[in-house]
Amino acid sequence: GAVVSQHPSWVICKSGTSVKIExxxxxxxxxxxxxxxxxxxxxxxxxxxxxxxxxxxxEQGVEKDKxxxxxxxxxxxxxxxxSAHPEDSSFxxxxxxxxxxxxxxxxGPGTRLLVL
Amino acid sequence: AQTVTQSQPEMSVQEAxxxxxxxxxxxxxxxxxxxxxxxxxxxxxILVIRQEAYKQQNATENRxxxxxxxxxxxxxxxxSDSQLGxxxxxxxxxxxxxxxxxxxxxxxxxxxx
Numbered sequence: 001g002a003v004v005s006q007h008p009s010w011v012i013c014k015s016g017t018s019v020k021i022e023x024x025x026x027x028x029x030x031x032x033x034x035x036x037x038x039x040x041x042x043x044x045x046x047x048x049x050x051x052x053x054x055x056x057x058x059e060q061g062v063e064k065d066k067x068x069x070x071x072x073x074x075x076x077x078x079x080x081x082x083s084a085h086p087e088d089s090s091f092x093x094x095x096x097x098x099x100x101x102x103x104x105x106x107x108g109p110g111t112r113l114l115v116l
Numbered sequence: 117a118q119t120v121t122q123s124q125p126e127m128s129v130q131e132a133x134x135x136x137x138x139x140x141x142x143x144x145x146x147x148x149x150x151x152x153x154x155x156x157x158x159x160x161x162i163l164v165i166r167q168e169a170y171k172q173q174n175a176t177e178n179r180x181x182x183x184x185x186x187x188x189x190x191x192x193x194x195x196s197d198s199q200l201g202x203x204x205x206x207x208x209x210x211x212x213x214x215x216x217x218x219x220x221x222x223x224x225x226x227x228x229x
Contacts, residue, residue, distance in 0.1 A: 049214075049215070091159060107160065
């Protein structure tokens, strides 16, 4: 199956700093990627849809200036958490849509963010 | 808008036995896809099985099969010959024309040796 990588897998940062998370599709080109947030023992919450070469589409209630998304190539999308605060601590997961795979989304392994 | 409901927060099964996880959905789209994903303790989301809504035949992947009842908007997952490695959180999801996935709240499956 299609492989999606995510980096870093773990990050600890100080309050007020920015953190960048990378999501890469390794063996297919993904025109569309998605960013999710997952709290412990809960389901995935879609934050935004990342489209290659255009602006991301954010879900209601997600601050676009807080969570900056860039999809500069067909294999890379980045999520930058700006001026991070402890309440931003969470598990962030990306996925990439494989257009040749019956609209299936393949997921990265996730990034655990802890803001101190 | 789409909604996905998983009514079983937790399920357990004995090793080698069969278990069925329930999922119902609602969608206004005529063309949509349904998925089951597995999330083990590592938290990596793994595709288990997918079903195109326009296909009447139920999808199967080795020990995993679905019972897709389109009129009833039901999409249950059957795991046969359960193995210890099947223990995980299972999420049902639906996707439509905007490519977004709507997830259910998940069912935590425990496999007892």
